[in-house]
Amino acid sequence: MxxxxxxxxxxxxxxxxxxxxxxxxxxxxxxxxxxxxxxxxxxxxxxxxxxxxxxxxxxxxxxxIPIPERDFVSPPRMIVIRSFDVNKPGSDYDGMKGGVAGGSILQGVLKVGHIIEIRPGITSKDEHGDTKCTPIYTRITSLYAEQNELQFAVPGGLIGIGTSMDPTLTRGDRLVGQVLGEIGTLPDVYVELEVSFQLLTRLIGVKTKETERQMRVSKLIKGEVLMLNIGSMSTGAMVIGVKKDMMKVKLTLPVCTNIGEKVAISRRVDRHWRLIGRGQIEAGTTIPIPPPPSLP
Structure with a gap:
């Protein structure tokens, strides 16, 4: 795929x-x-x-395996695959550390002391029930690769980023699926997507009770709920329209992504999410992002 x-x-x-x-x-x-x-x-x-x-x-x-080309020039961008709070219960206020995000840098260089933006950030509903997002702005206080403390980090491998943000925002992988980078350079945040897709002919590793043969993948149906994997984000997606190899979906969680990004599509089969196909984002409906506050 x-x-x-x-x-x-x-x-x-x-x-x-x-x-x-x-x-x-x-x-x-x-x-x-x-x-x-x-x-x-x-x-x-x-x-x-x-x-x-x-x-x-x-x-x-x-x-x-050929050595991949690394982009050190573009504005830095990283997808978050884990986040956590390093403070122990009962820690004193003066000794507390900010939240930590871990992931892989896709492009650019992150440096200690930089102020960064995290999208979609904090999501909520307004009085009309529409989704709104408030990006998180924070300062990088430390960078780690394995046990090595760094002053700057480049694409390749996993990086842990210590920040000045409230650690409750990072506790229990709450930032997984978010995108981190230079302020004003991150992609738009989408609540609806139009996706061109290709379905697999069969479900890998799934067998019917009657025939013990691998099940064939049925067509997408308007109104069904799928799961989309976009970057490190997993979100529910209700199909609100489908025509040939194009579908339009409404997302359960807003996603920060680019047009042209690859998507993995899964369906609920026997109480498990099973991969049924792949897709590519062609268009979408975005959420207005408020401008950043004046930062020191």
């Missing part, structure tokens, strides 16, 4: 099975990837716990 060209398949935990079982699983993987763009990709048996074949895996990564 993602049109990946460079693929390495890792067969992990081989230390837990016999050699003949490992060979059988290897053959199962080869059958599974037949007639896909993963066909012919190296399958590396490893044990991450015991570090078996990790050197071989690293060699494959270096030789097979």
């Amino acid at each position: 993602m049109h990946l060209k460079d693929i390495i398949i890792i067969q992990n935990k081989i230390d837990l099975i016999q050699e003949n079982e490992a060979r059988r699983q290897h053959e199962d993987i080869q059958r599974f990837i037949t007639n896909t763009n993963a066909e012919g990709a190296p399958i590396v048996p490893v044990s991450a716990q015991l570090k078996y074949n990790i050197d071989v895996l690293c060699e494959y990564i270096v030789k097979k």
